[in-house]
Amino acid sequence: MIVAEKKAPIAERLMNGDRNAVARLITWAENGDGRFPKALAQFYPQVGKARRLGVTGPPGAGKSTLVNELVGHLRTQDRSVGVLAVDPSSPFTGGALLGDRIRMESRTSDPKVFIRSMASRSSHGGLARATIDACDVMDAFGFDDVLVETVGVGQAEYDVVSAADTVVVVLCPGAGDSIQAMKSGLLEVADVLVVNKDDMPGAQRLAADLGEAIHIRLAGRGKWITPVVMCSAGRGTGIEDVAKAIEEHRSFLGEMGLKQARNTKRVGQVRMVASEWVDQAVWSPEPRWNGTTCAAHVQQELSAGSTPYDIARNLRDAIMAGKLQDQPELREQA
Ligand SMILES: Nc1nc2c(ncn2[C@@H]2O[C@H](COP(=O)(O)OP(=O)(O)O)[C@@H](O)[C@H]2O)c(=O)[nH]1
Numbered sequence: 001m002i003v004a005e006k007k008a009p010i011a012e013r014l015m016n017g018d019r020n021a022v023a024r025l026i027t028w029a030e031n032g033d034g035r036f037p038k039a040l041a042q043f044y045p046q047v048g049k050a051r052r053l054g055v056t057g058p059p060g061a062g063k064s065t066l067v068n069e070l071v072g073h074l075r076t077q078d079r080s081v082g083v084l085a086v087d088p089s090s091p092f093t094g095g096a097l098l099g100d101r102i103r104m105e106s107r108t109s110d111p112k113v114f115i116r117s118m119a120s121r122s123s124h125g126g127l128a129r130a131t132i133d134a135c136d137v138m139d140a141f142g143f144d145d146v147l148v149e150t151v152g153v154g155q156a157e158y159d160v161v162s163a164a165d166t167v168v169v170v171l172c173p174g175a176g177d178s179i180q181a182m183k184s185g186l187l188e189v190a191d192v193l194v195v196n197k198d199d200m201p202g203a204q205r206l207a208a209d210l211g212e213a214i215h216i217r218l219a220g221r222g223k224w225i226t227p228v229v230m231c232s233a234g235r236g237t238g239i240e241d242v243a244k245a246i247e248e249h250r251s252f253l254g255e256m257g258l259k260q261a262r263n264t265k266r267v268g269q270v271r272m273v274a275s276e277w278v279d280q281a282v283w284s285p286e287p288r289w290n291g292t293t294c295a296a297h298v299q300q301e302l303s304a305g306s307t308p309y310d311i312a313r314n315l316r317d318a319i320m321a322g323k324l325q326d327q328p329e330l331r332e333q334a
């Protein structure tokens, strides 16, 4: 008689080193699957050991090439590495992810390396949430380092990388994008600035300009001053310098600083998830407010001549006072 073997819970498999569990859990995170929060509750005690590095910058700057080199560098130290390539543009083009896949191919046979591409199917807010979740999964699995690559184009991407302990911003000469980055706030999120493609003309100049910009903006006693590091990821030169700058930022943070920074980020995560859930619950197609949906109720109030502010205030007060009707999906997700 064949007795069906009962599979261990996914969180248990994750913590026992099952790579399929990593993949499955990240998919759940991506889809906002209700099973994810339950699994997280089980493996959350294991979260917090991995070092988290965010790599961002304009498209084509060489982020993927650099990540590949950094993975190689970490492997020489026998550290295991989880890589998450977040690309919001991929649902439309598909190209970027394919390129990254091929570039990373040499690493994929390494059992100590795990590479996962992640596309944003949902809103940008959802992408940041899913990325943090995916990092937690790889952390609990036991990777020593977790690297997140994302295209630095806007607030959503900053949200994504800001979950990392250290953020590397990659720029390169000859692209107007780099000048744009200096204006658009990319410098503010950088803990380490990398001028990649230093085999190309203009690299020295760009590094000098960036150094100047950094000192004008951020110089201050006791504060971390973002270093500008030159390298050529394509040729594999200067990678040690990049790695060293990352190490120095970690030392600067120290154990207490790291703990504090992570706590602050967790508060941000709770705020993000709570907002998402409240938003979903309030605007769900089920009757919530005075026997009708919130959207319909708002319509009625508008027709009756109320101002948007008055209606919004009433809605906020109703939420705060727990006056909206039962919200089953909130309970289910909790
Ligand atoms: N000349 C030169 N090209 C590079 C270097 N690093 C990367 N590239 C090229 O720049 C292009 C974009 O690189 P990629 O890593 O995909 O950039 P990403 O979009 O930022 O991830 C590719 O064609 C790389 O081969 C470098 O150090 N020097």
Ligand SMILES: [Mg+2]
Pocket: 063, 064, 065, 096, 100, 149
């Ligand atoms: Mg890339």
